[in-house]
Amino acid sequence: MAFKIGLLGLGTVGTGTAEILLNPAGRNALLGEVEIHRVGVRSLDKPRAIALPPEIVTTDVEGIIEDPEVDIVVELIGGIEPARSLILKAIASGKHVVTANKAVIARHGDEIYTAANKAGVYILLEAAVGGGIPILQPLKQSLGANRIQRITGIINGTTNYILTQMKEAGRDFADVLAEAQQLGYAEADPTADVDGFDAADKISILASLAFGDRIRYEDIEREGIRQINTTDITYADRLGFAIKLLAIAQKDSHTRNSLQVRVGPTLVPYKHPLASVNGVYNAIFVEGDPLGEVMFYGPGAGKGATASAVVADILNIVALLKSIDTSKGVHPLYGCFHQDYATVTPIEELETKFYARFLCGDRPGVLGHLGTCFGNNGVSLESLVQIGFQGDRAEVVVVTHDVREGNFHRAIDAIHQFESVDDIKVASILRVF
Amino acid sequence: MAFKIGLLGLGTVGTGTAEILLNPAGRNALLGEVEIHRVGVRSLDKPRAIALPPEIVTTDVEGIIEDPEVDIVVELIGGIEPARSLILKAIASGKHVVTANKAVIARHGDEIYTAANKAGVYILLEAAVGGGIPILQPLKQSLGANRIQRITGIINGTTNYILTQMKEAGRDFADVLAEAQQLGYAEADPTADVDGFDAADKISILASLAFGDRIRYEDIEREGIRQINTTDITYADRLGFAIKLLAIAQKDSHTRNSLQVRVGPTLVPYKHPLASVNGVYNAIFVEGDPLGEVMFYGPGAGKGATASAVVADILNIVALLKSIDTSKGVHPLYGCFHQDYATVTPIEELETKFYARFLCGDRPGVLGHLGTCFGNNGVSLESLVQIGFQGDRAEVVVVTHDVREGNFHRAIDAIHQFESVDDIKVASILRVF
Numbered sequence: 042m043a044f045k046i047g048l049l050g051l052g053t054v055g056t057g058t059a060e061i062l063l064n065p066a067g068r069n070a071l072l073g074e075v076e077i078h079r080v081g082v083r084s085l086d087k088p089r090a091i092a093l094p095p096e097i098v099t100t101d102v103e104g105i106i107e108d109p110e111v112d113i114v115v116e117l118i119g120g121i122e123p124a125r126s127l128i129l130k131a132i133a134s135g136k137h138v139v140t141a142n143k144a145v146i147a148r149h150g151d152e153i154y155t156a157a158n159k160a161g162v163y164i165l166l167e168a169a170v171g172g173g174i175p176i177l178q179p180l181k182q183s184l185g186a187n188r189i190q191r192i193t194g195i196i197n198g199t200t201n202y203i204l205t206q207m208k209e210a211g212r213d214f215a216d217v218l219a220e221a222q223q224l225g226y227a228e229a230d231p232t233a234d235v236d237g238f239d240a241a242d243k244i245s246i247l248a249s250l251a252f253g254d255r256i257r258y259e260d261i262e263r264e265g266i267r268q269i270n271t272t273d274i275t276y277a278d279r280l281g282f283a284i285k286l287l288a289i290a291q292k293d294s295h296t297r298n299s300l301q302v303r304v305g306p307t308l309v310p311y312k313h314p315l316a317s318v319n320g321v322y323n324a325i326f327v328e329g330d331p332l333g334e335v336m337f338y339g340p341g342a343g344k345g346a347t348a349s350a351v352v353a354d355i356l357n358i359v360a361l362l363k364s365i366d367t368s369k370g371v372h373p374l375y376g377c378f379h380q381d382y383a384t385v386t387p388i389e390e391l392e393t394k395f396y397a398r399f400l401c402g403d404r405p406g407v408l409g410h411l412g413t414c415f416g417n418n419g420v421s422l423e424s425l426v427q428i429g430f431q432g433d434r435a436e437v438v439v440v441t442h443d444v445r446e447g448n449f450h451r452a453i454d455a456i457h458q459f460e461s462v463d464d465i466k467v468a469s470i471l472r473v474f
Numbered sequence: 475m476a477f478k479i480g481l482l483g484l485g486t487v488g489t490g491t492a493e494i495l496l497n498p499a500g501r502n503a504l505l506g507e508v509e510i511h512r513v514g515v516r517s518l519d520k521p522r523a524i525a526l527p528p529e530i531v532t533t534d535v536e537g538i539i540e541d542p543e544v545d546i547v548v549e550l551i552g553g554i555e556p557a558r559s560l561i562l563k564a565i566a567s568g569k570h571v572v573t574a575n576k577a578v579i580a581r582h583g584d585e586i587y588t589a590a591n592k593a594g595v596y597i598l599l600e601a602a603v604g605g606g607i608p609i610l611q612p613l614k615q616s617l618g619a620n621r622i623q624r625i626t627g628i629i630n631g632t633t634n635y636i637l638t639q640m641k642e643a644g645r646d647f648a649d650v651l652a653e654a655q656q657l658g659y660a661e662a663d664p665t666a667d668v669d670g671f672d673a674a675d676k677i678s679i680l681a682s683l684a685f686g687d688r689i690r691y692e693d694i695e696r697e698g699i700r701q702i703n704t705t706d707i708t709y710a711d712r713l714g715f716a717i718k719l720l721a722i723a724q725k726d727s728h729t730r731n732s733l734q735v736r737v738g739p740t741l742v743p744y745k746h747p748l749a750s751v752n753g754v755y756n757a758i759f760v761e762g763d764p765l766g767e768v769m770f771y772g773p774g775a776g777k778g779a780t781a782s783a784v785v786a787d788i789l790n791i792v793a794l795l796k797s798i799d800t801s802k803g804v805h806p807l808y809g810c811f812h813q814d815y816a817t818v819t820p821i822e823e824l825e826t827k828f829y830a831r832f833l834c835g836d837r838p839g840v841l842g843h844l845g846t847c848f849g850n851n852g853v854s855l856e857s858l859v860q861i862g863f864q865g866d867r868a869e870v871v872v873v874t875h876d877v878r879e880g881n882f883h884r885a886i887d888a889i890h891q892f893e894s895v896d897d898i899k900v901a902s903i904l905r906v907f
Contacts, residue, residue: 057764061619069618070686071806167616173765175616182615183600183608185502186494186785253503314771317750331490331778332606338747338769345764352619360807366799373504374793 050117057348141168147242165354173346187329236265248290254383389447394473402464490781574601580675598787606779620762669698681723687816822880835897
C-alpha cells in the first residue's frame with residue numbers, strides 16, 4: 042500500500058518535490074512506497090516544468106485536504122494565508138503535514154502545534170530553516186543530551202549573497218541588491234530578507250527547538266543590512282572580521298532562565314567557521330554542554346536543496362506510519378510539545394562586543410573625548426584607532442570588550458551630546474560575535 | 475517506568491555518558507525516563523572520576539547482558555574482542571545496543587546487523603563516526619531523498635591535529651606526534667590513527683549508509699600521513715592547498731554501479747570548506763542530487779562530545795520503545811538492512827588530480843623529460859614548476875588535471891626508468907581533491 046501525498050503548490054519547491062517523488066530510483070527505498078495522489082494549483086493553464094497526469098492536478102485545494110485517501114499534506118504555498126487555514130484544516134482532517142513555510146510556523150506555531158498534538162498528527166518543517174541543511178530533526182534527535190547555550194545562524198541566503206558580493210566586488214548595497222533581484226536571489230519586494238524578518242522567523246523556530254520554549258515574534262530584536270556599506274566592510278576586514286547577518290538565540294549567561302533572541306549584522310572573526318560561509322550558503326552553529334561546538338553547513342535555498350528537505354520529512358512520516366503504534370501517542374522526538382513562552386532578556390542587558398565608526402573633526406582631544414565618554418559609562422575598549430579620512434573628517438573605529446548593551450548606548454548618547462561642541466558623528470554601530 | 479541502561483566500560487566516554495545520565499536537568503526531558511541500571515568495569519578498585527552507587531558497579535559484564543531488566547546495552551569497551559562477542563550476546567538476549575565502536579562495526583557489521591535484524595533490535599552508533607557530530611542518523615533520516623554522489627570526511631582527529639600543528643608551527647611529523655602522545659591526542663601505539671586504519675573503519679560505515687551497500691574492509695585503499703613533511707605542506711600552501719587526511723567514498727562516475735573508497739593525505743583547495751577544518755575538529759562533506767553540498771562540522775573526539783552522541787542514541791531508542799509497535803518490525807530509518815557488498819572500482823581506474831614533487835639534477839632538459847613522460851602516458855598537466863632547491867638539486871612540483879590513476883603511475887614508472895640517466899627522484903606523490 043502506497044502512502045498518498047496531497048501536494049499544495051507547484052512552484053519552484055513543489056516542482057522539485059514532485060521531481061524527486063516521480064523519480065525514486067537510486068534514492069531511499071521507502072520512496073517506492075510514496076505516491077503523489079493529488080496536486081493543488083492556483084491555475085490549471087499555467088505552463089509547468091514537470092509533466093503530471095492531468096487528472097491529479099486540481100484547483101480544488103480544499104478537496105485535497107478532505108480527500109480520505111491522502112495521508113500527508115505537503116504545504117508549499119508559502120505566506121500566512123491561506124497556508125495557515127489550510128494547515129489547520131489538514132490537521133482537523135487527521136492528515137500529517139509537511140511544510141517549508143517558516144513564516145506561518147514562526148507566527149502561528151502555537152495554534153498549529155496545539156491542534157496537531159490534540160489530533161495526534163505530525164507537523165514536520167525541515168525545509169523551513171536552512172533549506173537543504175538537516176538541522177531541525179538533528180536538533181530534536183541528535184543533540185538532546187546537551188544543555189544548549191547558543192545557536193547562531195547565517196540563515197538568510199539573500200542577505201548573505203549580498204554581503205558576500207559587496208565584500209568581494211567592493212560594490213554598494215543598492216547595486217548588489219538590484220543584481221540579486223535580476224538573478225532571482227532576491228524578491229521584487231526584498232523587505233522580508235534584507236530587513237531581517239525571514240531570519241527572525243527562522244531563529245524563532247530554531248530557538249524554540251533548542252531551548253524548549255515558544256518565542257513571541259515581537260520579542261526578537263531585529264535589524265537588517267540596508268545600512269551596511271563598503272567602508273565598514275573594508276575596516277572590519279582590516280581588523281580581521283567579516284560582516285554577516287547573524288541570527289542568534291542564547292541563554293542569558295546570568296539568569297540561565299531567560300533567552301536573548303536577535304537578528305542583526307555582526308562582525309565575525311575570520312578564524313570562526315561562520316566567517317567563511319559565503320554566497321547563498323547557510324550555516325547553523327550550535328554550542329552546547331557537553332558537546333562543544335557543531336556546525337551544519339549547506340545550500341540555504343534553491344529548488345533541489347529545499348525539495349530534499351521536504352522529501353526527508355515525507356520519508357520520516359512514512360517510516361513512522363509504518364512502525365508506530367498510534368495508541369501510544371506522538372513519537373517524542375518528532376512532536377513539538379512546548380506550552381510555555383520563553384522569558385526574553387531585554388536587549389539592554391545583553392553583554393556583547395561592539396564595533397563603532399565615528400567621523401570626527403580632525404582636532405586635538407577628539408580621541409580623548411571618545412575614550413572619556415566610553416569610560417564614564419563603564420564601556421571598556423579593546424581598540425580606538427584613527428583608521429582613515431572621509432574628506433576632511435577623521436574616521437575613528439572603536440572595538441569594545443564585552444560590555445552591557447545599555448552601557449554602550451549610554452556612552453553613545455553622551456558622545457551625541459558632544460556633537461555640536463566637538464564635531465563627532467556616529468557613522469555606524471555593529472555588534473561583534 | 476524507567477528505561478534501564480547496562481553500561482559496559484567506564485573509561486573516558488563511559489564516564490561522560492554516566493555524567494549526562496546522572497544529571498539530566500536542562501537536557502531533553504526524555505532523559506528523566508532513563509536510568510543507569512548496572513555498569514560493567516574491569517576492576518572495582520580503580521579510582522573513578524564519577525561517584526556511582528557501589529551496588530550497580532560490577533565486573534560481571536555477562537551478567538549485565540543477561541539481566542532481564544536491562545533494555546539497552548551501551549558498549550563503550552572498544553576494540554574487536556570482547557566487544558564483538560558482547561554485542562552479539564546482547565542482541566541474542568533481545569537488548570538494543572548503543573556503541574561507539576567503529577572497528578567492530580566496520581569489520582563485523584555484517585554479522586552484527588544480520589543478528590540484530592533477526593532479533594528485531596536496534597544497533598545505533600552515532601558516536602563511532604565524527605565524535606559528537608550528528609552524521610549517521612542525519613544520513614539515514616535527512617538525506618534519503620538524494621542520490622549520494624560522494625562523501626568526504628576529515629574523520630580522524632589525531633591526524634588532523636598533527637597536520638594542523640605541522641603546518642602552523644612548521645614542525646616535523648615525529649616531533650608533533652610525540653607531543654600529541656604527551657597531550658593524550660595520540661595513542662602510545664599511533665598506528666590506527668596515523669596509518670589511516672581508524673579513518674578507513676569510519677569511511678566504510680559512512681559509505682555503507684550513504685550508498686546502501688556493505689563495504690569489505692580490504693577493498694579500501696588506505697594510506698596514512700607518516701610520509702608527510704613540511705616541504706610538501708609549504709609548497710601545497712603556496713599553490714593554494716591545505717594537506718588533509720581525507721576519507722572518500724564516491725560513486726564511480728562512469729559505471730555509477732561501483733564505488734571507490736579510499737583514505738589518504740590529499741591537497742584540499744583553500745576555498746573548499748574542508749580546508750579550514752583544523753586541529754581535533756572533524757567534518758563530513760556530503761554531495762548529493764538534488765541537494766548539492768552539505769557539511770557537518772564539530773569535535774571528532776573528547777569525553778563530552780562523544781558522550782553527547784552516545785546519549786543521543788539512547789534517547790532515540792527510548793523514543794522508539796515508547797512509540798513503536800514491535801509487531802510491525804524495525805523502524806525503516808533506524809535499522810540497517812544492507813545485504814549486498816558494494817562493487818569497488820579498482821584504484822587504477824580512479825580519475826583524480828595529482829600533486830608530485832621531484833628532486834632533479836639541475837641540468838637542461840629535465841623539465842622536458844618530465845613533461846614527455848607524463849604526456850606519453852596520457853597525463854595532462856595543470857602546472858610544472860621548478861619551485862625551489864634542496865642542496866644542489868632542483869625541486870620541481872607538478873600538478874595534473876584529472877587523470878586516470880593507472881596512467882599517472884605508468885608515467886611515474888617511466889620517470890623512474892630515466893632516473894639513472896637524468897637524475898630525477900620522486901620525492902612525494904599526493905592526490906588533489
